[in-house]
Every structure is written in C-alpha cells, then in structure tokens.
Amino acid sequence: MLNRYARRMERSTVDTPPPGRSPSAGTAEPVPNQVGLETMAKEARAAQRWLAASSGALRGQLLEAMATALENDITEILLANRRDLDGSAALTVAQRDRLTLNAARVEAMAASVREVGRQRDVVGEVVDGWVLPNGLRVRRIRVPLGVVGVIYENRPNVTSDASALALYSGNAILLRGSSQAFYSNRAIVESLRSAISEVGLPEGLVGMATETSREGALAFMQLGAAMDVLIPRGGPELIATVRSQATVPTIIDGDGNCHVYVDASADLGMAVDIIKNAKTQRPGVCNAMETLLIHVDVAEPLLRLLDEELAAVELRGDERTRQICERALEATEEDYAREFLDLILAVRVVDSLNEAIDHIRRFSSGHSEAIITESFANAQCFEREVDAACVLVNASTRFVDGGQLGMGAEIGISTQKLHARGPMGIEQLTTTKIVIEGEGQVRH
Amino acid sequence: MLNRYARRMERSTVDTPPPGRSPSAGTAEPVPNQVGLETMAKEARAAQRWLAASSGALRGQLLEAMATALENDITEILLANRRDLDGSAALTVAQRDRLTLNAARVEAMAASVREVGRQRDVVGEVVDGWVLPNGLRVRRIRVPLGVVGVIYENRPNVTSDASALALYSGNAILLRGSSQAFYSNRAIVESLRSAISEVGLPEGLVGMATETSREGALAFMQLGAAMDVLIPRGGPELIATVRSQATVPTIIDGDGNCHVYVDASADLGMAVDIIKNAKTQRPGVCNAMETLLIHVDVAEPLLRLLDEELAAVELRGDERTRQICERALEATEEDYAREFLDLILAVRVVDSLNEAIDHIRRFSSGHSEAIITESFANAQCFEREVDAACVLVNASTRFVDGGQLGMGAEIGISTQKLHARGPMGIEQLTTTKIVIEGEGQVRH
Incomplete structure (x- = not known):
C-alpha cells in the first residue's frame, strides 16, 4: 500500500x-506559493x-x-x-x-x-x-x-x-x-x-x-x-x-561547562594526557573541558607539568594556582561559569573531593564531569554525587558523543533530565504506548 | 552518616x-515567619x-x-x-x-x-x-x-x-x-x-x-x-x-476523552459489559468512557441493548444513532470533544474501522482508547494506528490506572509523549545518568 x-x-x-534576499541576477527562479x-x-x-x-x-x-x-x-x-x-x-x-x-x-x-x-x-x-x-x-x-x-x-x-x-x-x-x-x-x-x-x-x-x-x-x-x-x-x-x-515541548541541547577533577590519588601522567585531550583535541565543542579542579596535594607537580604541556592554552586560576603557575591570569566567577569553547582553561585548587563536588554542583551545566583518581571510594562518591548527564572516571570528556559511546549518531546531547539525558539517538526520538489485550475484562 | x-x-x-483566612477565634496559633x-x-x-x-x-x-x-x-x-x-x-x-x-x-x-x-x-x-x-x-x-x-x-x-x-x-x-x-x-x-x-x-x-x-x-x-x-x-x-x-519542565496529567469503538465483528454481550463498566462504574474519572463509536453493521442490535442497559445514562448521538434510539439527544461537535465526567455518553455510528480511527485521531486527548472486536486484523490495526498513552482491546478503559495495571501507585497519568506516557509511578520520577569508567583513555 x-x-x-x-x-x-x-x-x-x-x-x-528567503525573504529579504533577492535572487541573484541571472538565476530566474519560478516564484512558487x-x-x-x-x-x-x-x-x-x-x-x-x-x-x-x-x-x-x-x-x-x-x-x-x-x-x-x-x-x-x-x-x-x-x-x-x-x-x-x-x-x-x-x-x-x-x-x-x-x-x-x-x-x-x-x-x-x-x-x-x-x-x-x-x-x-x-x-x-x-x-x-x-x-x-x-x-x-x-x-x-x-x-x-x-x-x-x-x-x-x-x-x-x-x-x-x-x-x-x-x-x-x-x-x-x-x-x-x-x-x-x-x-x-x-x-x-x-x-x-x-x-x-x-x-x-x-x-x-x-x-x-x-x-x-x-x-x-x-x-x-x-x-x-x-x-x-x-x-x-x-x-x-x-x-x-x-x-x-516555545509552546512545543522541547529537549534542550545545552551548554557543556565540563569539569575535570584531579584527585589526590591520581596518576599524574594519566591526568596530563586526559587534560590535554579534553581541552585541546577540539576546544570548540560542548564536550571539551572548561574548568580544571586540582586537589591541593597534587597541585604543585601537576601544574608544573601542565605549564609546559598546555603551553598553547591560556590559564585562568585562583590564588593558589597563580602562586604555582605564574603565567596564569586571575580567574573570576564568570570564568568558572563560562563555556570558553576556546584554548582557555579555568583552574582552581581545592582542599578535598567534597569541595570539588560542591564547585561542580554550583557551576555544572549538567553535561559531562570527570574525575581522575586511583581511589575506588572517591570514584564511587563522584559517580554518585555529581548530577550530570555523563560522569566519567579516568577518561576524557571528549568521549561524550553518541558515536564514541556506541550509541549511534545523535541529534544532540540533552542536558535536561526529562525524557532524554545525554546523547539523543533514534531511541530518544520515540515514546511508548501501552497496549492492553483481554477477553472482555471489566473492573470491579 | x-x-x-x-x-x-x-x-x-x-x-x-493561608492569607485571607484569619485563624478561628480561640485557636491562638504561634505566628511563625x-x-x-x-x-x-x-x-x-x-x-x-x-x-x-x-x-x-x-x-x-x-x-x-x-x-x-x-x-x-x-x-x-x-x-x-x-x-x-x-x-x-x-x-x-x-x-x-x-x-x-x-x-x-x-x-x-x-x-x-x-x-x-x-x-x-x-x-x-x-x-x-x-x-x-x-x-x-x-x-x-x-x-x-x-x-x-x-x-x-x-x-x-x-x-x-x-x-x-x-x-x-x-x-x-x-x-x-x-x-x-x-x-x-x-x-x-x-x-x-x-x-x-x-x-x-x-x-x-x-x-x-x-x-x-x-x-x-x-x-x-x-x-x-x-x-x-x-x-x-x-x-x-x-x-x-x-x-x-510554567518555567519548570512539566508532565501533564491531562483530560481523558476516552473512546470505545465496537467493531462489526464484536461480541455484543462483551461490548455491553465493557461499555457499562467504562461509562458507569465511576463516571467522574479520567479513564471513564466519554464517546461510543459503533460500526453501522451492529448499530441497531447494540443500541437496542444499550437503550435498556444504560437507562441511567443520557445519550447524545448523531443522526443514525437517533434513528435507532429515540431517547438520544442530538450530539454536537463539542459533545464529541468534551470530557463529560458524568452519566452522559456521546455516540456515533461509523461505516468502517478507518472512520472510527479518524474520529479518534481528531478528538482523542491521548489518554485511553478501546476497541471491541473478534477480528485479529482489526485489533492489530487499531493498536498500531491509534495514538494514545493506552490502547485496549476487549477490555474496559477503567483498567488504565497504575495499580490496576500492576505498575504500582501513581502520581498521575501522563497524556504527553515526552518522558512519561500513561501511569506515572516511581520509575517515571527518575532520570538516568551515564557513567563511563576507564583507565586513562583519550579520544583520537
């Protein structure tokens, strides 16, 4: 049929x-309704x-x-x-x-x-x-x-x-x-x-x-x-x-103000690799890292490594960051709230995992948040307490993409909680219907 | 902890x-902030x-x-x-x-x-x-x-x-x-x-x-x-x-303008039982039937049965309904669009399953729609073509309720398509989070 x-x-x-653009001279087009x-x-x-x-x-x-x-x-x-x-x-x-x-x-x-x-x-x-x-x-x-x-x-x-x-x-x-x-x-x-x-x-x-x-x-x-x-x-x-x-129901493909937190127990070599990848592999996209949080115990060695490895990236840090890394500019509240989509990275040194989670809860856009840690307990805590579409442990935020995650092509990445959260593929473009079949049942 | x-x-x-209601005399309450x-x-x-x-x-x-x-x-x-x-x-x-x-x-x-x-x-x-x-x-x-x-x-x-x-x-x-x-x-x-x-x-x-x-x-x-x-x-x-x-995302527990369609092949005894149950067991609720659609081939015997069995219900019908059932009043477009929530039933005689489905597509509020049929093909077609939270075959619309369907207590019945559709229980009050664990993987 x-x-x-x-x-x-x-x-x-x-x-x-399109209105306001006259057809180029010489391309006489039909004028349809x-x-x-x-x-x-x-x-x-x-x-x-x-x-x-x-x-x-x-x-x-x-x-x-x-x-x-x-x-x-x-x-x-x-x-x-x-x-x-x-x-x-x-x-x-x-x-x-x-x-x-x-x-x-x-x-x-x-x-x-x-x-x-x-x-x-x-x-x-x-x-x-x-x-x-x-x-x-x-x-x-x-x-x-x-x-x-x-x-x-x-x-x-x-x-x-x-x-x-x-x-x-x-x-x-x-x-x-x-x-x-x-x-x-x-x-x-x-x-x-x-x-x-x-x-x-x-x-x-x-x-x-x-x-x-x-x-x-x-x-x-x-x-x-x-x-x-x-x-x-x-x-x-x-x-x-x-x-x-909008009067139509919407699914919002929102900002990605993504954080990477380097825990005290982190493997710093791994941390540097992930940070470089998350910030520089493609800085203009929503799953790129925008803010780096570092546990105070590893702040000095990590920032020394990053000073060199992220030479092309402008750093904007809090006071403790700037004390270690002189080239870092001062970070404002807006810097922590912003999606730079550029080779700029906000940095903050924190005293604990909890302080990192609090910072993320305050500034996260609910897209993707990562922790680098060797601690099982801290990984579990981060997974549980961070409220975002995707939470990563020891992996680059750049993986948050339908194709990369094996979920197929995507129409966007939802940062809302209703209906779809994270990459939206064909499954997220469906709803469900309940079908009930009987032989004449009535309610008593 | x-x-x-x-x-x-x-x-x-x-x-x-509450503002505008002074406490009753004699019940001297503390006045909190x-x-x-x-x-x-x-x-x-x-x-x-x-x-x-x-x-x-x-x-x-x-x-x-x-x-x-x-x-x-x-x-x-x-x-x-x-x-x-x-x-x-x-x-x-x-x-x-x-x-x-x-x-x-x-x-x-x-x-x-x-x-x-x-x-x-x-x-x-x-x-x-x-x-x-x-x-x-x-x-x-x-x-x-x-x-x-x-x-x-x-x-x-x-x-x-x-x-x-x-x-x-x-x-x-x-x-x-x-x-x-x-x-x-x-x-x-x-x-x-x-x-x-x-x-x-x-x-x-x-x-x-x-x-x-x-x-x-x-x-x-x-x-x-x-x-x-x-x-x-x-x-x-x-x-x-x-x-x-609302600026908050919403899940709408909407109207239930529910239809029952009696197919040419229907068992008329079953049809009468379901219609009585769907209309009269509790008329004031969203899963009660509001409009009855009848295939022309069974209109006369069914309406004769209903004339007696639904004596307490006011019928409002199209011309063919009124020719068979004299006590039926004239149904207007508004009657077909309305949720009566009362002992009133709109009735229409249709020439085919397709005409019934078209009527439902036009007037349905997307809650619950039922067909009474002995035809496998017509049941399948109705299930597929009717766009509602719940589609029933040979069962009363009154079953559309979280408890009745074995889905547990409900906070409402969603008539929208995003996030939750149908009875909303504890599962519908959750979202998902994607957790990704690795050993330092970066994207190439």
Missing part, C-alpha cells in the same frame, strides 16, 4: 527564497501516519535512497552552497568554515545517513510486558514521537543528519535552519525529498521552513500541538529564546 | 495560615542530596515511619480537616466529598504510603550497560529527578500519596494544594515531616507552599531551575495555566 502512495504531495515547501508553517506541519502529520505503519526494512531502504540521492546531487548542493557563501560576507572564519561544503563533506553526510539506516530498528520494540492476575496482557511498545522539529544554526549537515534520525525512527521532521545556509539546506532537502518520493512515501515527511526571519523562528517554536517535540541546536541566545518562547 | 544528620532543618514552611518559596526550594535541594545517597532500605524504613505517623496523627488530621470543611461553605457536594477525611480515609492514606515503600527500589538500577572496543565501560543508571513539584486541587490524600512516591524514588517534593484543603494538608505534611525527622533525614524533603493565592500558584510554577519537574493535578483551567505560565 505504501508503495502505491500517490505523489500527491506538492514540492511546495522548499521553493521559496509560499506554504505556511501550519500547512507544512499538517502535511508532516499526515505523512507520518504512513511512516509509522511502515516496516523497518522500508525505512532502511528509504535512508539508503536518501544517501544515494545526496551523492548524486553533489553538484547541485555545492552550487547552492556557493550561493550561500557568496551572499554571506559578514561571517567569521569559523562560521564560514561551518557553512562551507565540499564534495568530501557531502559524501560524509551521505555516509552518515547510510549508517543510521543500518542501525537496529527500535520502532515497535516491546520495552516490557506482563500478564495481570485477571488475564489482561500488557505490553509497553516503542512508537515514534510523531512530528519532530529542529531549529539550528549554520551547519548544513544537520539537515541530513537530523532527517535521517527522525525518519528512521518513524517520525516526520520540520527543519528551520539559518538564513545564511538557506540555499544549501534547500538543495539538501530537495535531494532528500526526491529519495522519499522514489521509495513511494510522501515528501511531506521532511518539511523546511522558508521564512528565516526572527518572527519565522518564533512562529516555528510556537506551533503548539502541531509539533510533538522541538530540539534546538545552537548558541545560548537561541536556547534562551526557545526556553522562554 | 545519614542517621547522624542533625535536625537542623526548622519546621518553618508549614506553619503559616513565612518562609519564601525560594528558601523552601533550596532546603529541598539540599535535603535531596542526603536522600539520593541513601539506601533503598532506609527509604523503605522512611515510608513505613510516614505511614505510622499518619496513623498516630489521625486525630490532629481530622481536626484540621474539620477546620477546612467549616471554612468552606461554598463547595459543591462532590468537592466537599473530595475534601472530607475520616478515620478510614486516613488509614487508607497510610496503607498507600506503606505499599509504595514495599515496591522494588528503582534508584541505582542499571538500565543498560556495555563495554566499548577501547575498553571504556558504560552504564546507564537510574537516578532521582531531584526536586519534584506537585500542584493540585482539593483531595488531601494527594499530599501523602505524592510524597510517598517522590521520596521513595529519592526525590524531594514541593507541594502546593488548594486553600480549601490548607489545614488538612498542613497537618498531613507535619505528620510526614515528623516521620522524616525520626529516621534522621532532613524535614526539608517535603515542603509545602503556604501562599495559596493565584500569585502564589504562579510563583510556584515559575521556580525555574529550582524545581526539576512540575506535575499539575487538576481541572482544565489549572492545566492551561501551567501550560502557558
């Missing part, structure tokens, strides 16, 4: 140029019903087709990306890098989509089940959330990554990227929709909001019951807006 | 009379740390002590309840019944608390775990949410039920009941706090908001990060306020 789904869905939501958000959301809702009833095999086939489509459409996608880059003179070097696509990057996007499609299917999984004394049979079954929304900033690969995760877990997806990446995102969505259509599913499964103004963003996060969950991917300003304005 | 916890927490949050919500939330946060580190045995002992305290304090609780009843002349009969306590009801509250304390402990449970190729050991562990808030209407038993579930799952709880039940709730909270103190835990684990105005309710739901989750228990007005005003 699904393969007989008529291609009734019009290619209507992805053809409108702008489809409103509500219409797009309704199409997604209707389309999702088809996907919810589909087999895992069909969803795997769909993702394979999406990957192939991206590979086949590399030229169109790179041309669209060039157009975005030409129109975005005001970007910083880092922003431009995040926006830029090349053949290798598009191929990597296709490979990611393909990999998601090879994961174990979670839709329909029986989470648990039991039989009641009255004979009723109860099963808790994993089902798609429904319509997933993602609002994100410059990186065009989020368009294909998020679509792959949402569709493989049986959801429709509504995308709202930035105006800088508009043409790239549109080209990617067109490519994905052609693949959806090819396997006989409704293209409305992937919808893209074309109104890229601030009002457009607000309207997107205020779709109410039309969207089942909204996942924002972006900086603190976006997160704050979503927190205060 | 826990038993040596000094009784430093003052009995400060439960001693203030009103403790602000923020202070109460901070006490709860600090107290929860002790509970999070406690053993399941201690939490079991705590609930046993709470049950015994309620039994010992029956006189005080009933006196306080009398005071509430005397001060609340404006209540309807049903409201007064919900507010009224007697010895048997307080004993039932104690029994519920005791029963929760005998459930399997879920704190610290390893949900899953695995070892990565690089040797890192990963475990996903169940941990308390932290500080749970409950805002509720008249029923004083919610005070002890919710406290038992929150504390047994390692959480602190903040309670905000109605002004009508103020003295009853305060007496119950005092009783529970004396038990908490007795087992050597901080009384701040149970906090009660004493400001019972609308502003007080708003301040309660806007505690932000001080509260980890808010569960509203009450009517549509409360739910709507929480939806639009």
Whole structure:
C-alpha cells in the first residue's frame, strides 16, 4: 500500500527564497506559493501516519535512497552552497568554515545517513510486558514521537543528519535552519525529498521552513500541538529564546561547562594526557573541558607539568594556582561559569573531593564531569554525587558523543533530565504506548 | 552518616495560615515567619542530596515511619480537616466529598504510603550497560529527578500519596494544594515531616507552599531551575495555566476523552459489559468512557441493548444513532470533544474501522482508547494506528490506572509523549545518568 502512495504531495515547501534576499541576477527562479508553517506541519502529520505503519526494512531502504540521492546531487548542493557563501560576507572564519561544503563533506553526510539506516530498528520494540492476575496482557511498545522539529544554526549537515534520525525512527521532521545556509539546506532537502518520493512515501515527511526571519523562528517554536517535540541546536541566545518562547515541548541541547577533577590519588601522567585531550583535541565543542579542579596535594607537580604541556592554552586560576603557575591570569566567577569553547582553561585548587563536588554542583551545566583518581571510594562518591548527564572516571570528556559511546549518531546531547539525558539517538526520538489485550475484562 | 544528620532543618514552611483566612477565634496559633518559596526550594535541594545517597532500605524504613505517623496523627488530621470543611461553605457536594477525611480515609492514606515503600527500589538500577572496543565501560543508571513539584486541587490524600512516591524514588517534593484543603494538608505534611525527622533525614524533603493565592500558584510554577519537574493535578483551567505560565519542565496529567469503538465483528454481550463498566462504574474519572463509536453493521442490535442497559445514562448521538434510539439527544461537535465526567455518553455510528480511527485521531486527548472486536486484523490495526498513552482491546478503559495495571501507585497519568506516557509511578520520577569508567583513555 505504501508503495502505491500517490505523489500527491506538492514540492511546495522548499521553493521559496528567503525573504529579504533577492535572487541573484541571472538565476530566474519560478516564484512558487509560499506554504505556511501550519500547512507544512499538517502535511508532516499526515505523512507520518504512513511512516509509522511502515516496516523497518522500508525505512532502511528509504535512508539508503536518501544517501544515494545526496551523492548524486553533489553538484547541485555545492552550487547552492556557493550561493550561500557568496551572499554571506559578514561571517567569521569559523562560521564560514561551518557553512562551507565540499564534495568530501557531502559524501560524509551521505555516509552518515547510510549508517543510521543500518542501525537496529527500535520502532515497535516491546520495552516490557506482563500478564495481570485477571488475564489482561500488557505490553509497553516503542512508537515514534510523531512530528519532530529542529531549529539550528549554520551547519548544513544537520539537515541530513537530523532527517535521517527522525525518519528512521518513524517520525516526520520540520527543519528551520539559518538564513545564511538557506540555499544549501534547500538543495539538501530537495535531494532528500526526491529519495522519499522514489521509495513511494510522501515528501511531506521532511518539511523546511522558508521564512528565516526572527518572527519565522518564533512562529516555528510556537506551533503548539502541531509539533510533538522541538530540539534546538545552537548558541545560548537561541536556547534562551526557545526556553522562554516555545509552546512545543522541547529537549534542550545545552551548554557543556565540563569539569575535570584531579584527585589526590591520581596518576599524574594519566591526568596530563586526559587534560590535554579534553581541552585541546577540539576546544570548540560542548564536550571539551572548561574548568580544571586540582586537589591541593597534587597541585604543585601537576601544574608544573601542565605549564609546559598546555603551553598553547591560556590559564585562568585562583590564588593558589597563580602562586604555582605564574603565567596564569586571575580567574573570576564568570570564568568558572563560562563555556570558553576556546584554548582557555579555568583552574582552581581545592582542599578535598567534597569541595570539588560542591564547585561542580554550583557551576555544572549538567553535561559531562570527570574525575581522575586511583581511589575506588572517591570514584564511587563522584559517580554518585555529581548530577550530570555523563560522569566519567579516568577518561576524557571528549568521549561524550553518541558515536564514541556506541550509541549511534545523535541529534544532540540533552542536558535536561526529562525524557532524554545525554546523547539523543533514534531511541530518544520515540515514546511508548501501552497496549492492553483481554477477553472482555471489566473492573470491579 | 545519614542517621547522624542533625535536625537542623526548622519546621518553618508549614506553619503559616493561608492569607485571607484569619485563624478561628480561640485557636491562638504561634505566628511563625513565612518562609519564601525560594528558601523552601533550596532546603529541598539540599535535603535531596542526603536522600539520593541513601539506601533503598532506609527509604523503605522512611515510608513505613510516614505511614505510622499518619496513623498516630489521625486525630490532629481530622481536626484540621474539620477546620477546612467549616471554612468552606461554598463547595459543591462532590468537592466537599473530595475534601472530607475520616478515620478510614486516613488509614487508607497510610496503607498507600506503606505499599509504595514495599515496591522494588528503582534508584541505582542499571538500565543498560556495555563495554566499548577501547575498553571504556558504560552504564546507564537510574537516578532521582531531584526536586519534584506537585500542584493540585482539593483531595488531601494527594499530599501523602505524592510524597510517598517522590521520596521513595529519592526525590524531594514541593507541594502546593488548594486553600480549601490548607489545614488538612498542613497537618498531613507535619505528620510526614515528623516521620522524616525520626529516621534522621532532613524535614526539608517535603515542603509545602503556604501562599495559596493565584500569585502564589504562579510563583510556584515559575521556580525555574529550582524545581526539576512540575506535575499539575487538576481541572482544565489549572492545566492551561501551567501550560502557558510554567518555567519548570512539566508532565501533564491531562483530560481523558476516552473512546470505545465496537467493531462489526464484536461480541455484543462483551461490548455491553465493557461499555457499562467504562461509562458507569465511576463516571467522574479520567479513564471513564466519554464517546461510543459503533460500526453501522451492529448499530441497531447494540443500541437496542444499550437503550435498556444504560437507562441511567443520557445519550447524545448523531443522526443514525437517533434513528435507532429515540431517547438520544442530538450530539454536537463539542459533545464529541468534551470530557463529560458524568452519566452522559456521546455516540456515533461509523461505516468502517478507518472512520472510527479518524474520529479518534481528531478528538482523542491521548489518554485511553478501546476497541471491541473478534477480528485479529482489526485489533492489530487499531493498536498500531491509534495514538494514545493506552490502547485496549476487549477490555474496559477503567483498567488504565497504575495499580490496576500492576505498575504500582501513581502520581498521575501522563497524556504527553515526552518522558512519561500513561501511569506515572516511581520509575517515571527518575532520570538516568551515564557513567563511563576507564583507565586513562583519550579520544583520537
């Protein structure tokens, strides 16, 4: 039946140029009707019903087709990306890098989509089940959330990554990227929709909001019951807006103000390796270390080692740190609260494990916190008392990533406690339904 | 260590009379300092740390002590309840019944608390775990949410039920009941706090908001990060306020606009039994049936049977229903959308299973939906296509209740999809934490 789904869905939501940007001279585009958000959301809702009833095999086939489509459409996608880059003179070097696509990057996007499609299917999984004394049979079954929304900033690969995760877990997806990446995102969505259509599913499964103004963003996060969950991917300003304005339930991919605590019993060689890795391997990401806490007993030897080993990193320390390490600047309260996302490290010397845990409880953003210790008791205490999505013992915070942890690709890392905590993969894009079967039982 | 916890927490949050109600003449009460919500939330946060580190045995002992305290304090609780009843002349009969306590009801509250304390402990449970190729050991562990808030209407038993579930799952709880039940709730909270103190835990684990105005309710739901989750228990007005005003993450215990669909293949005797049970066994609750959908092929015999069997129920039907059953009034769109919570039933005759599912998709509140059928294919289709917390085949919707389903006592029934869906017991008052242990692994 699904393969007989008529291609009734019009290619209507992805053809409108972003407002405020006139088409480049010479590229005479058709001027299609702008489809409103509500219409797009309704199409997604209707389309999702088809996907919810589909087999895992069909969803795997769909993702394979999406990957192939991206590979086949590399030229169109790179041309669209060039157009975005030409129109975005005001970007910083880092922003431009995040926006830029090349053949290798598009191929990597296709490979990611393909990999998601090879994961174990979670839709329909029986989470648990039991039989009641009255004979009723109860099963808790994993089902798609429904319509997933993602609002994100410059990186065009989020368009294909998020679509792959949402569709493989049986959801429709509504995308709202930035105006800088508009043409790239549109080209990617067109490519994905052609693949959806090819396997006989409704293209409305992937919808893209074309109104890229601030009002457009607000309207997107205020779709109410039309969207089942909204996942924002972006900086603190976006997160704050979503927190205060969204009427849709959200899962927050928040800051990573990650700490590493070096216990008195730590192996200092191991500590140096982990600190270097956590701070410098990729400083601009959420699982990089931002603050180092050192037990006073090992502060002097460790800081002497780090002075050399972290030569490229600016240190900002408390008084005891600065007494040992002269090049360290003074750390303020804000430094301890901040996510630097840069080669800057806040440092504090503490008198005890408890003082370290108190510092973490005060400043943690609930992402990832690590202890370096040889003490079993202290490892246990840290694991138990630190309240974060991920707690690590003798390992780099950089491992907190769905792929690295063997949890598959992720749509983000949740720093909230409800629904999903930590890396969010296909399982976190589902909910459960309780099915109760009987033979006419009534309640007494 | 826990038993040596000094009784430093003052009995400060439960001693203030509600504003706008002067103490009865002759009951000269001390006038304590009103403790602000923020202070109460901070006490709860600090107290929860002790509970999070406690053993399941201690939490079991705590609930046993709470049950015994309620039994010992029956006189005080009933006196306080009398005071509430005397001060609340404006209540309807049903409201007064919900507010009224007697010895048997307080004993039932104690029994519920005791029963929760005998459930399997879920704190610290390893949900899953695995070892990565690089040797890192990963475990996903169940941990308390932290500080749970409950805002509720008249029923004083919610005070002890919710406290038992929150504390047994390692959480602190903040309670905000109605002004009508103020003295009853305060007496119950005092009783529970004396038990908490007795087992050597901080009384701040149970906090009660004493400001019972609308502003007080708003301040309660806007505690932000001080509260980890808010569960509203009450009517549509409360739910709507929480939806639009809360800054705390919420789990909505929403309406139950529950449908029963009688398929063409149904056993009509079974159908009558289930319909009678679902509509009349307790019409005022969320899992009672509100709309009956009947396949046209069995409409005439079934409606003739129901005409007699549901003599006490007012029927509101579509045209085909009224042609068969003359006493049925005309059903409006609003009737299909409404939760009557009364001996009123909306009825509609449909031409197919699909039409029934479409009706349910349109009007369902996502609580509980049932089909009566002898067809395996139709049962499967209904289970798959109906999007609700609970889907039943050949069983009464009245079974959707934590206790009835063998899931233990519940703090509510979630009609949302994120975090918890269906009955919310101790497991739904937890989140998970990922613990990663290594020997110095760094990311390459």
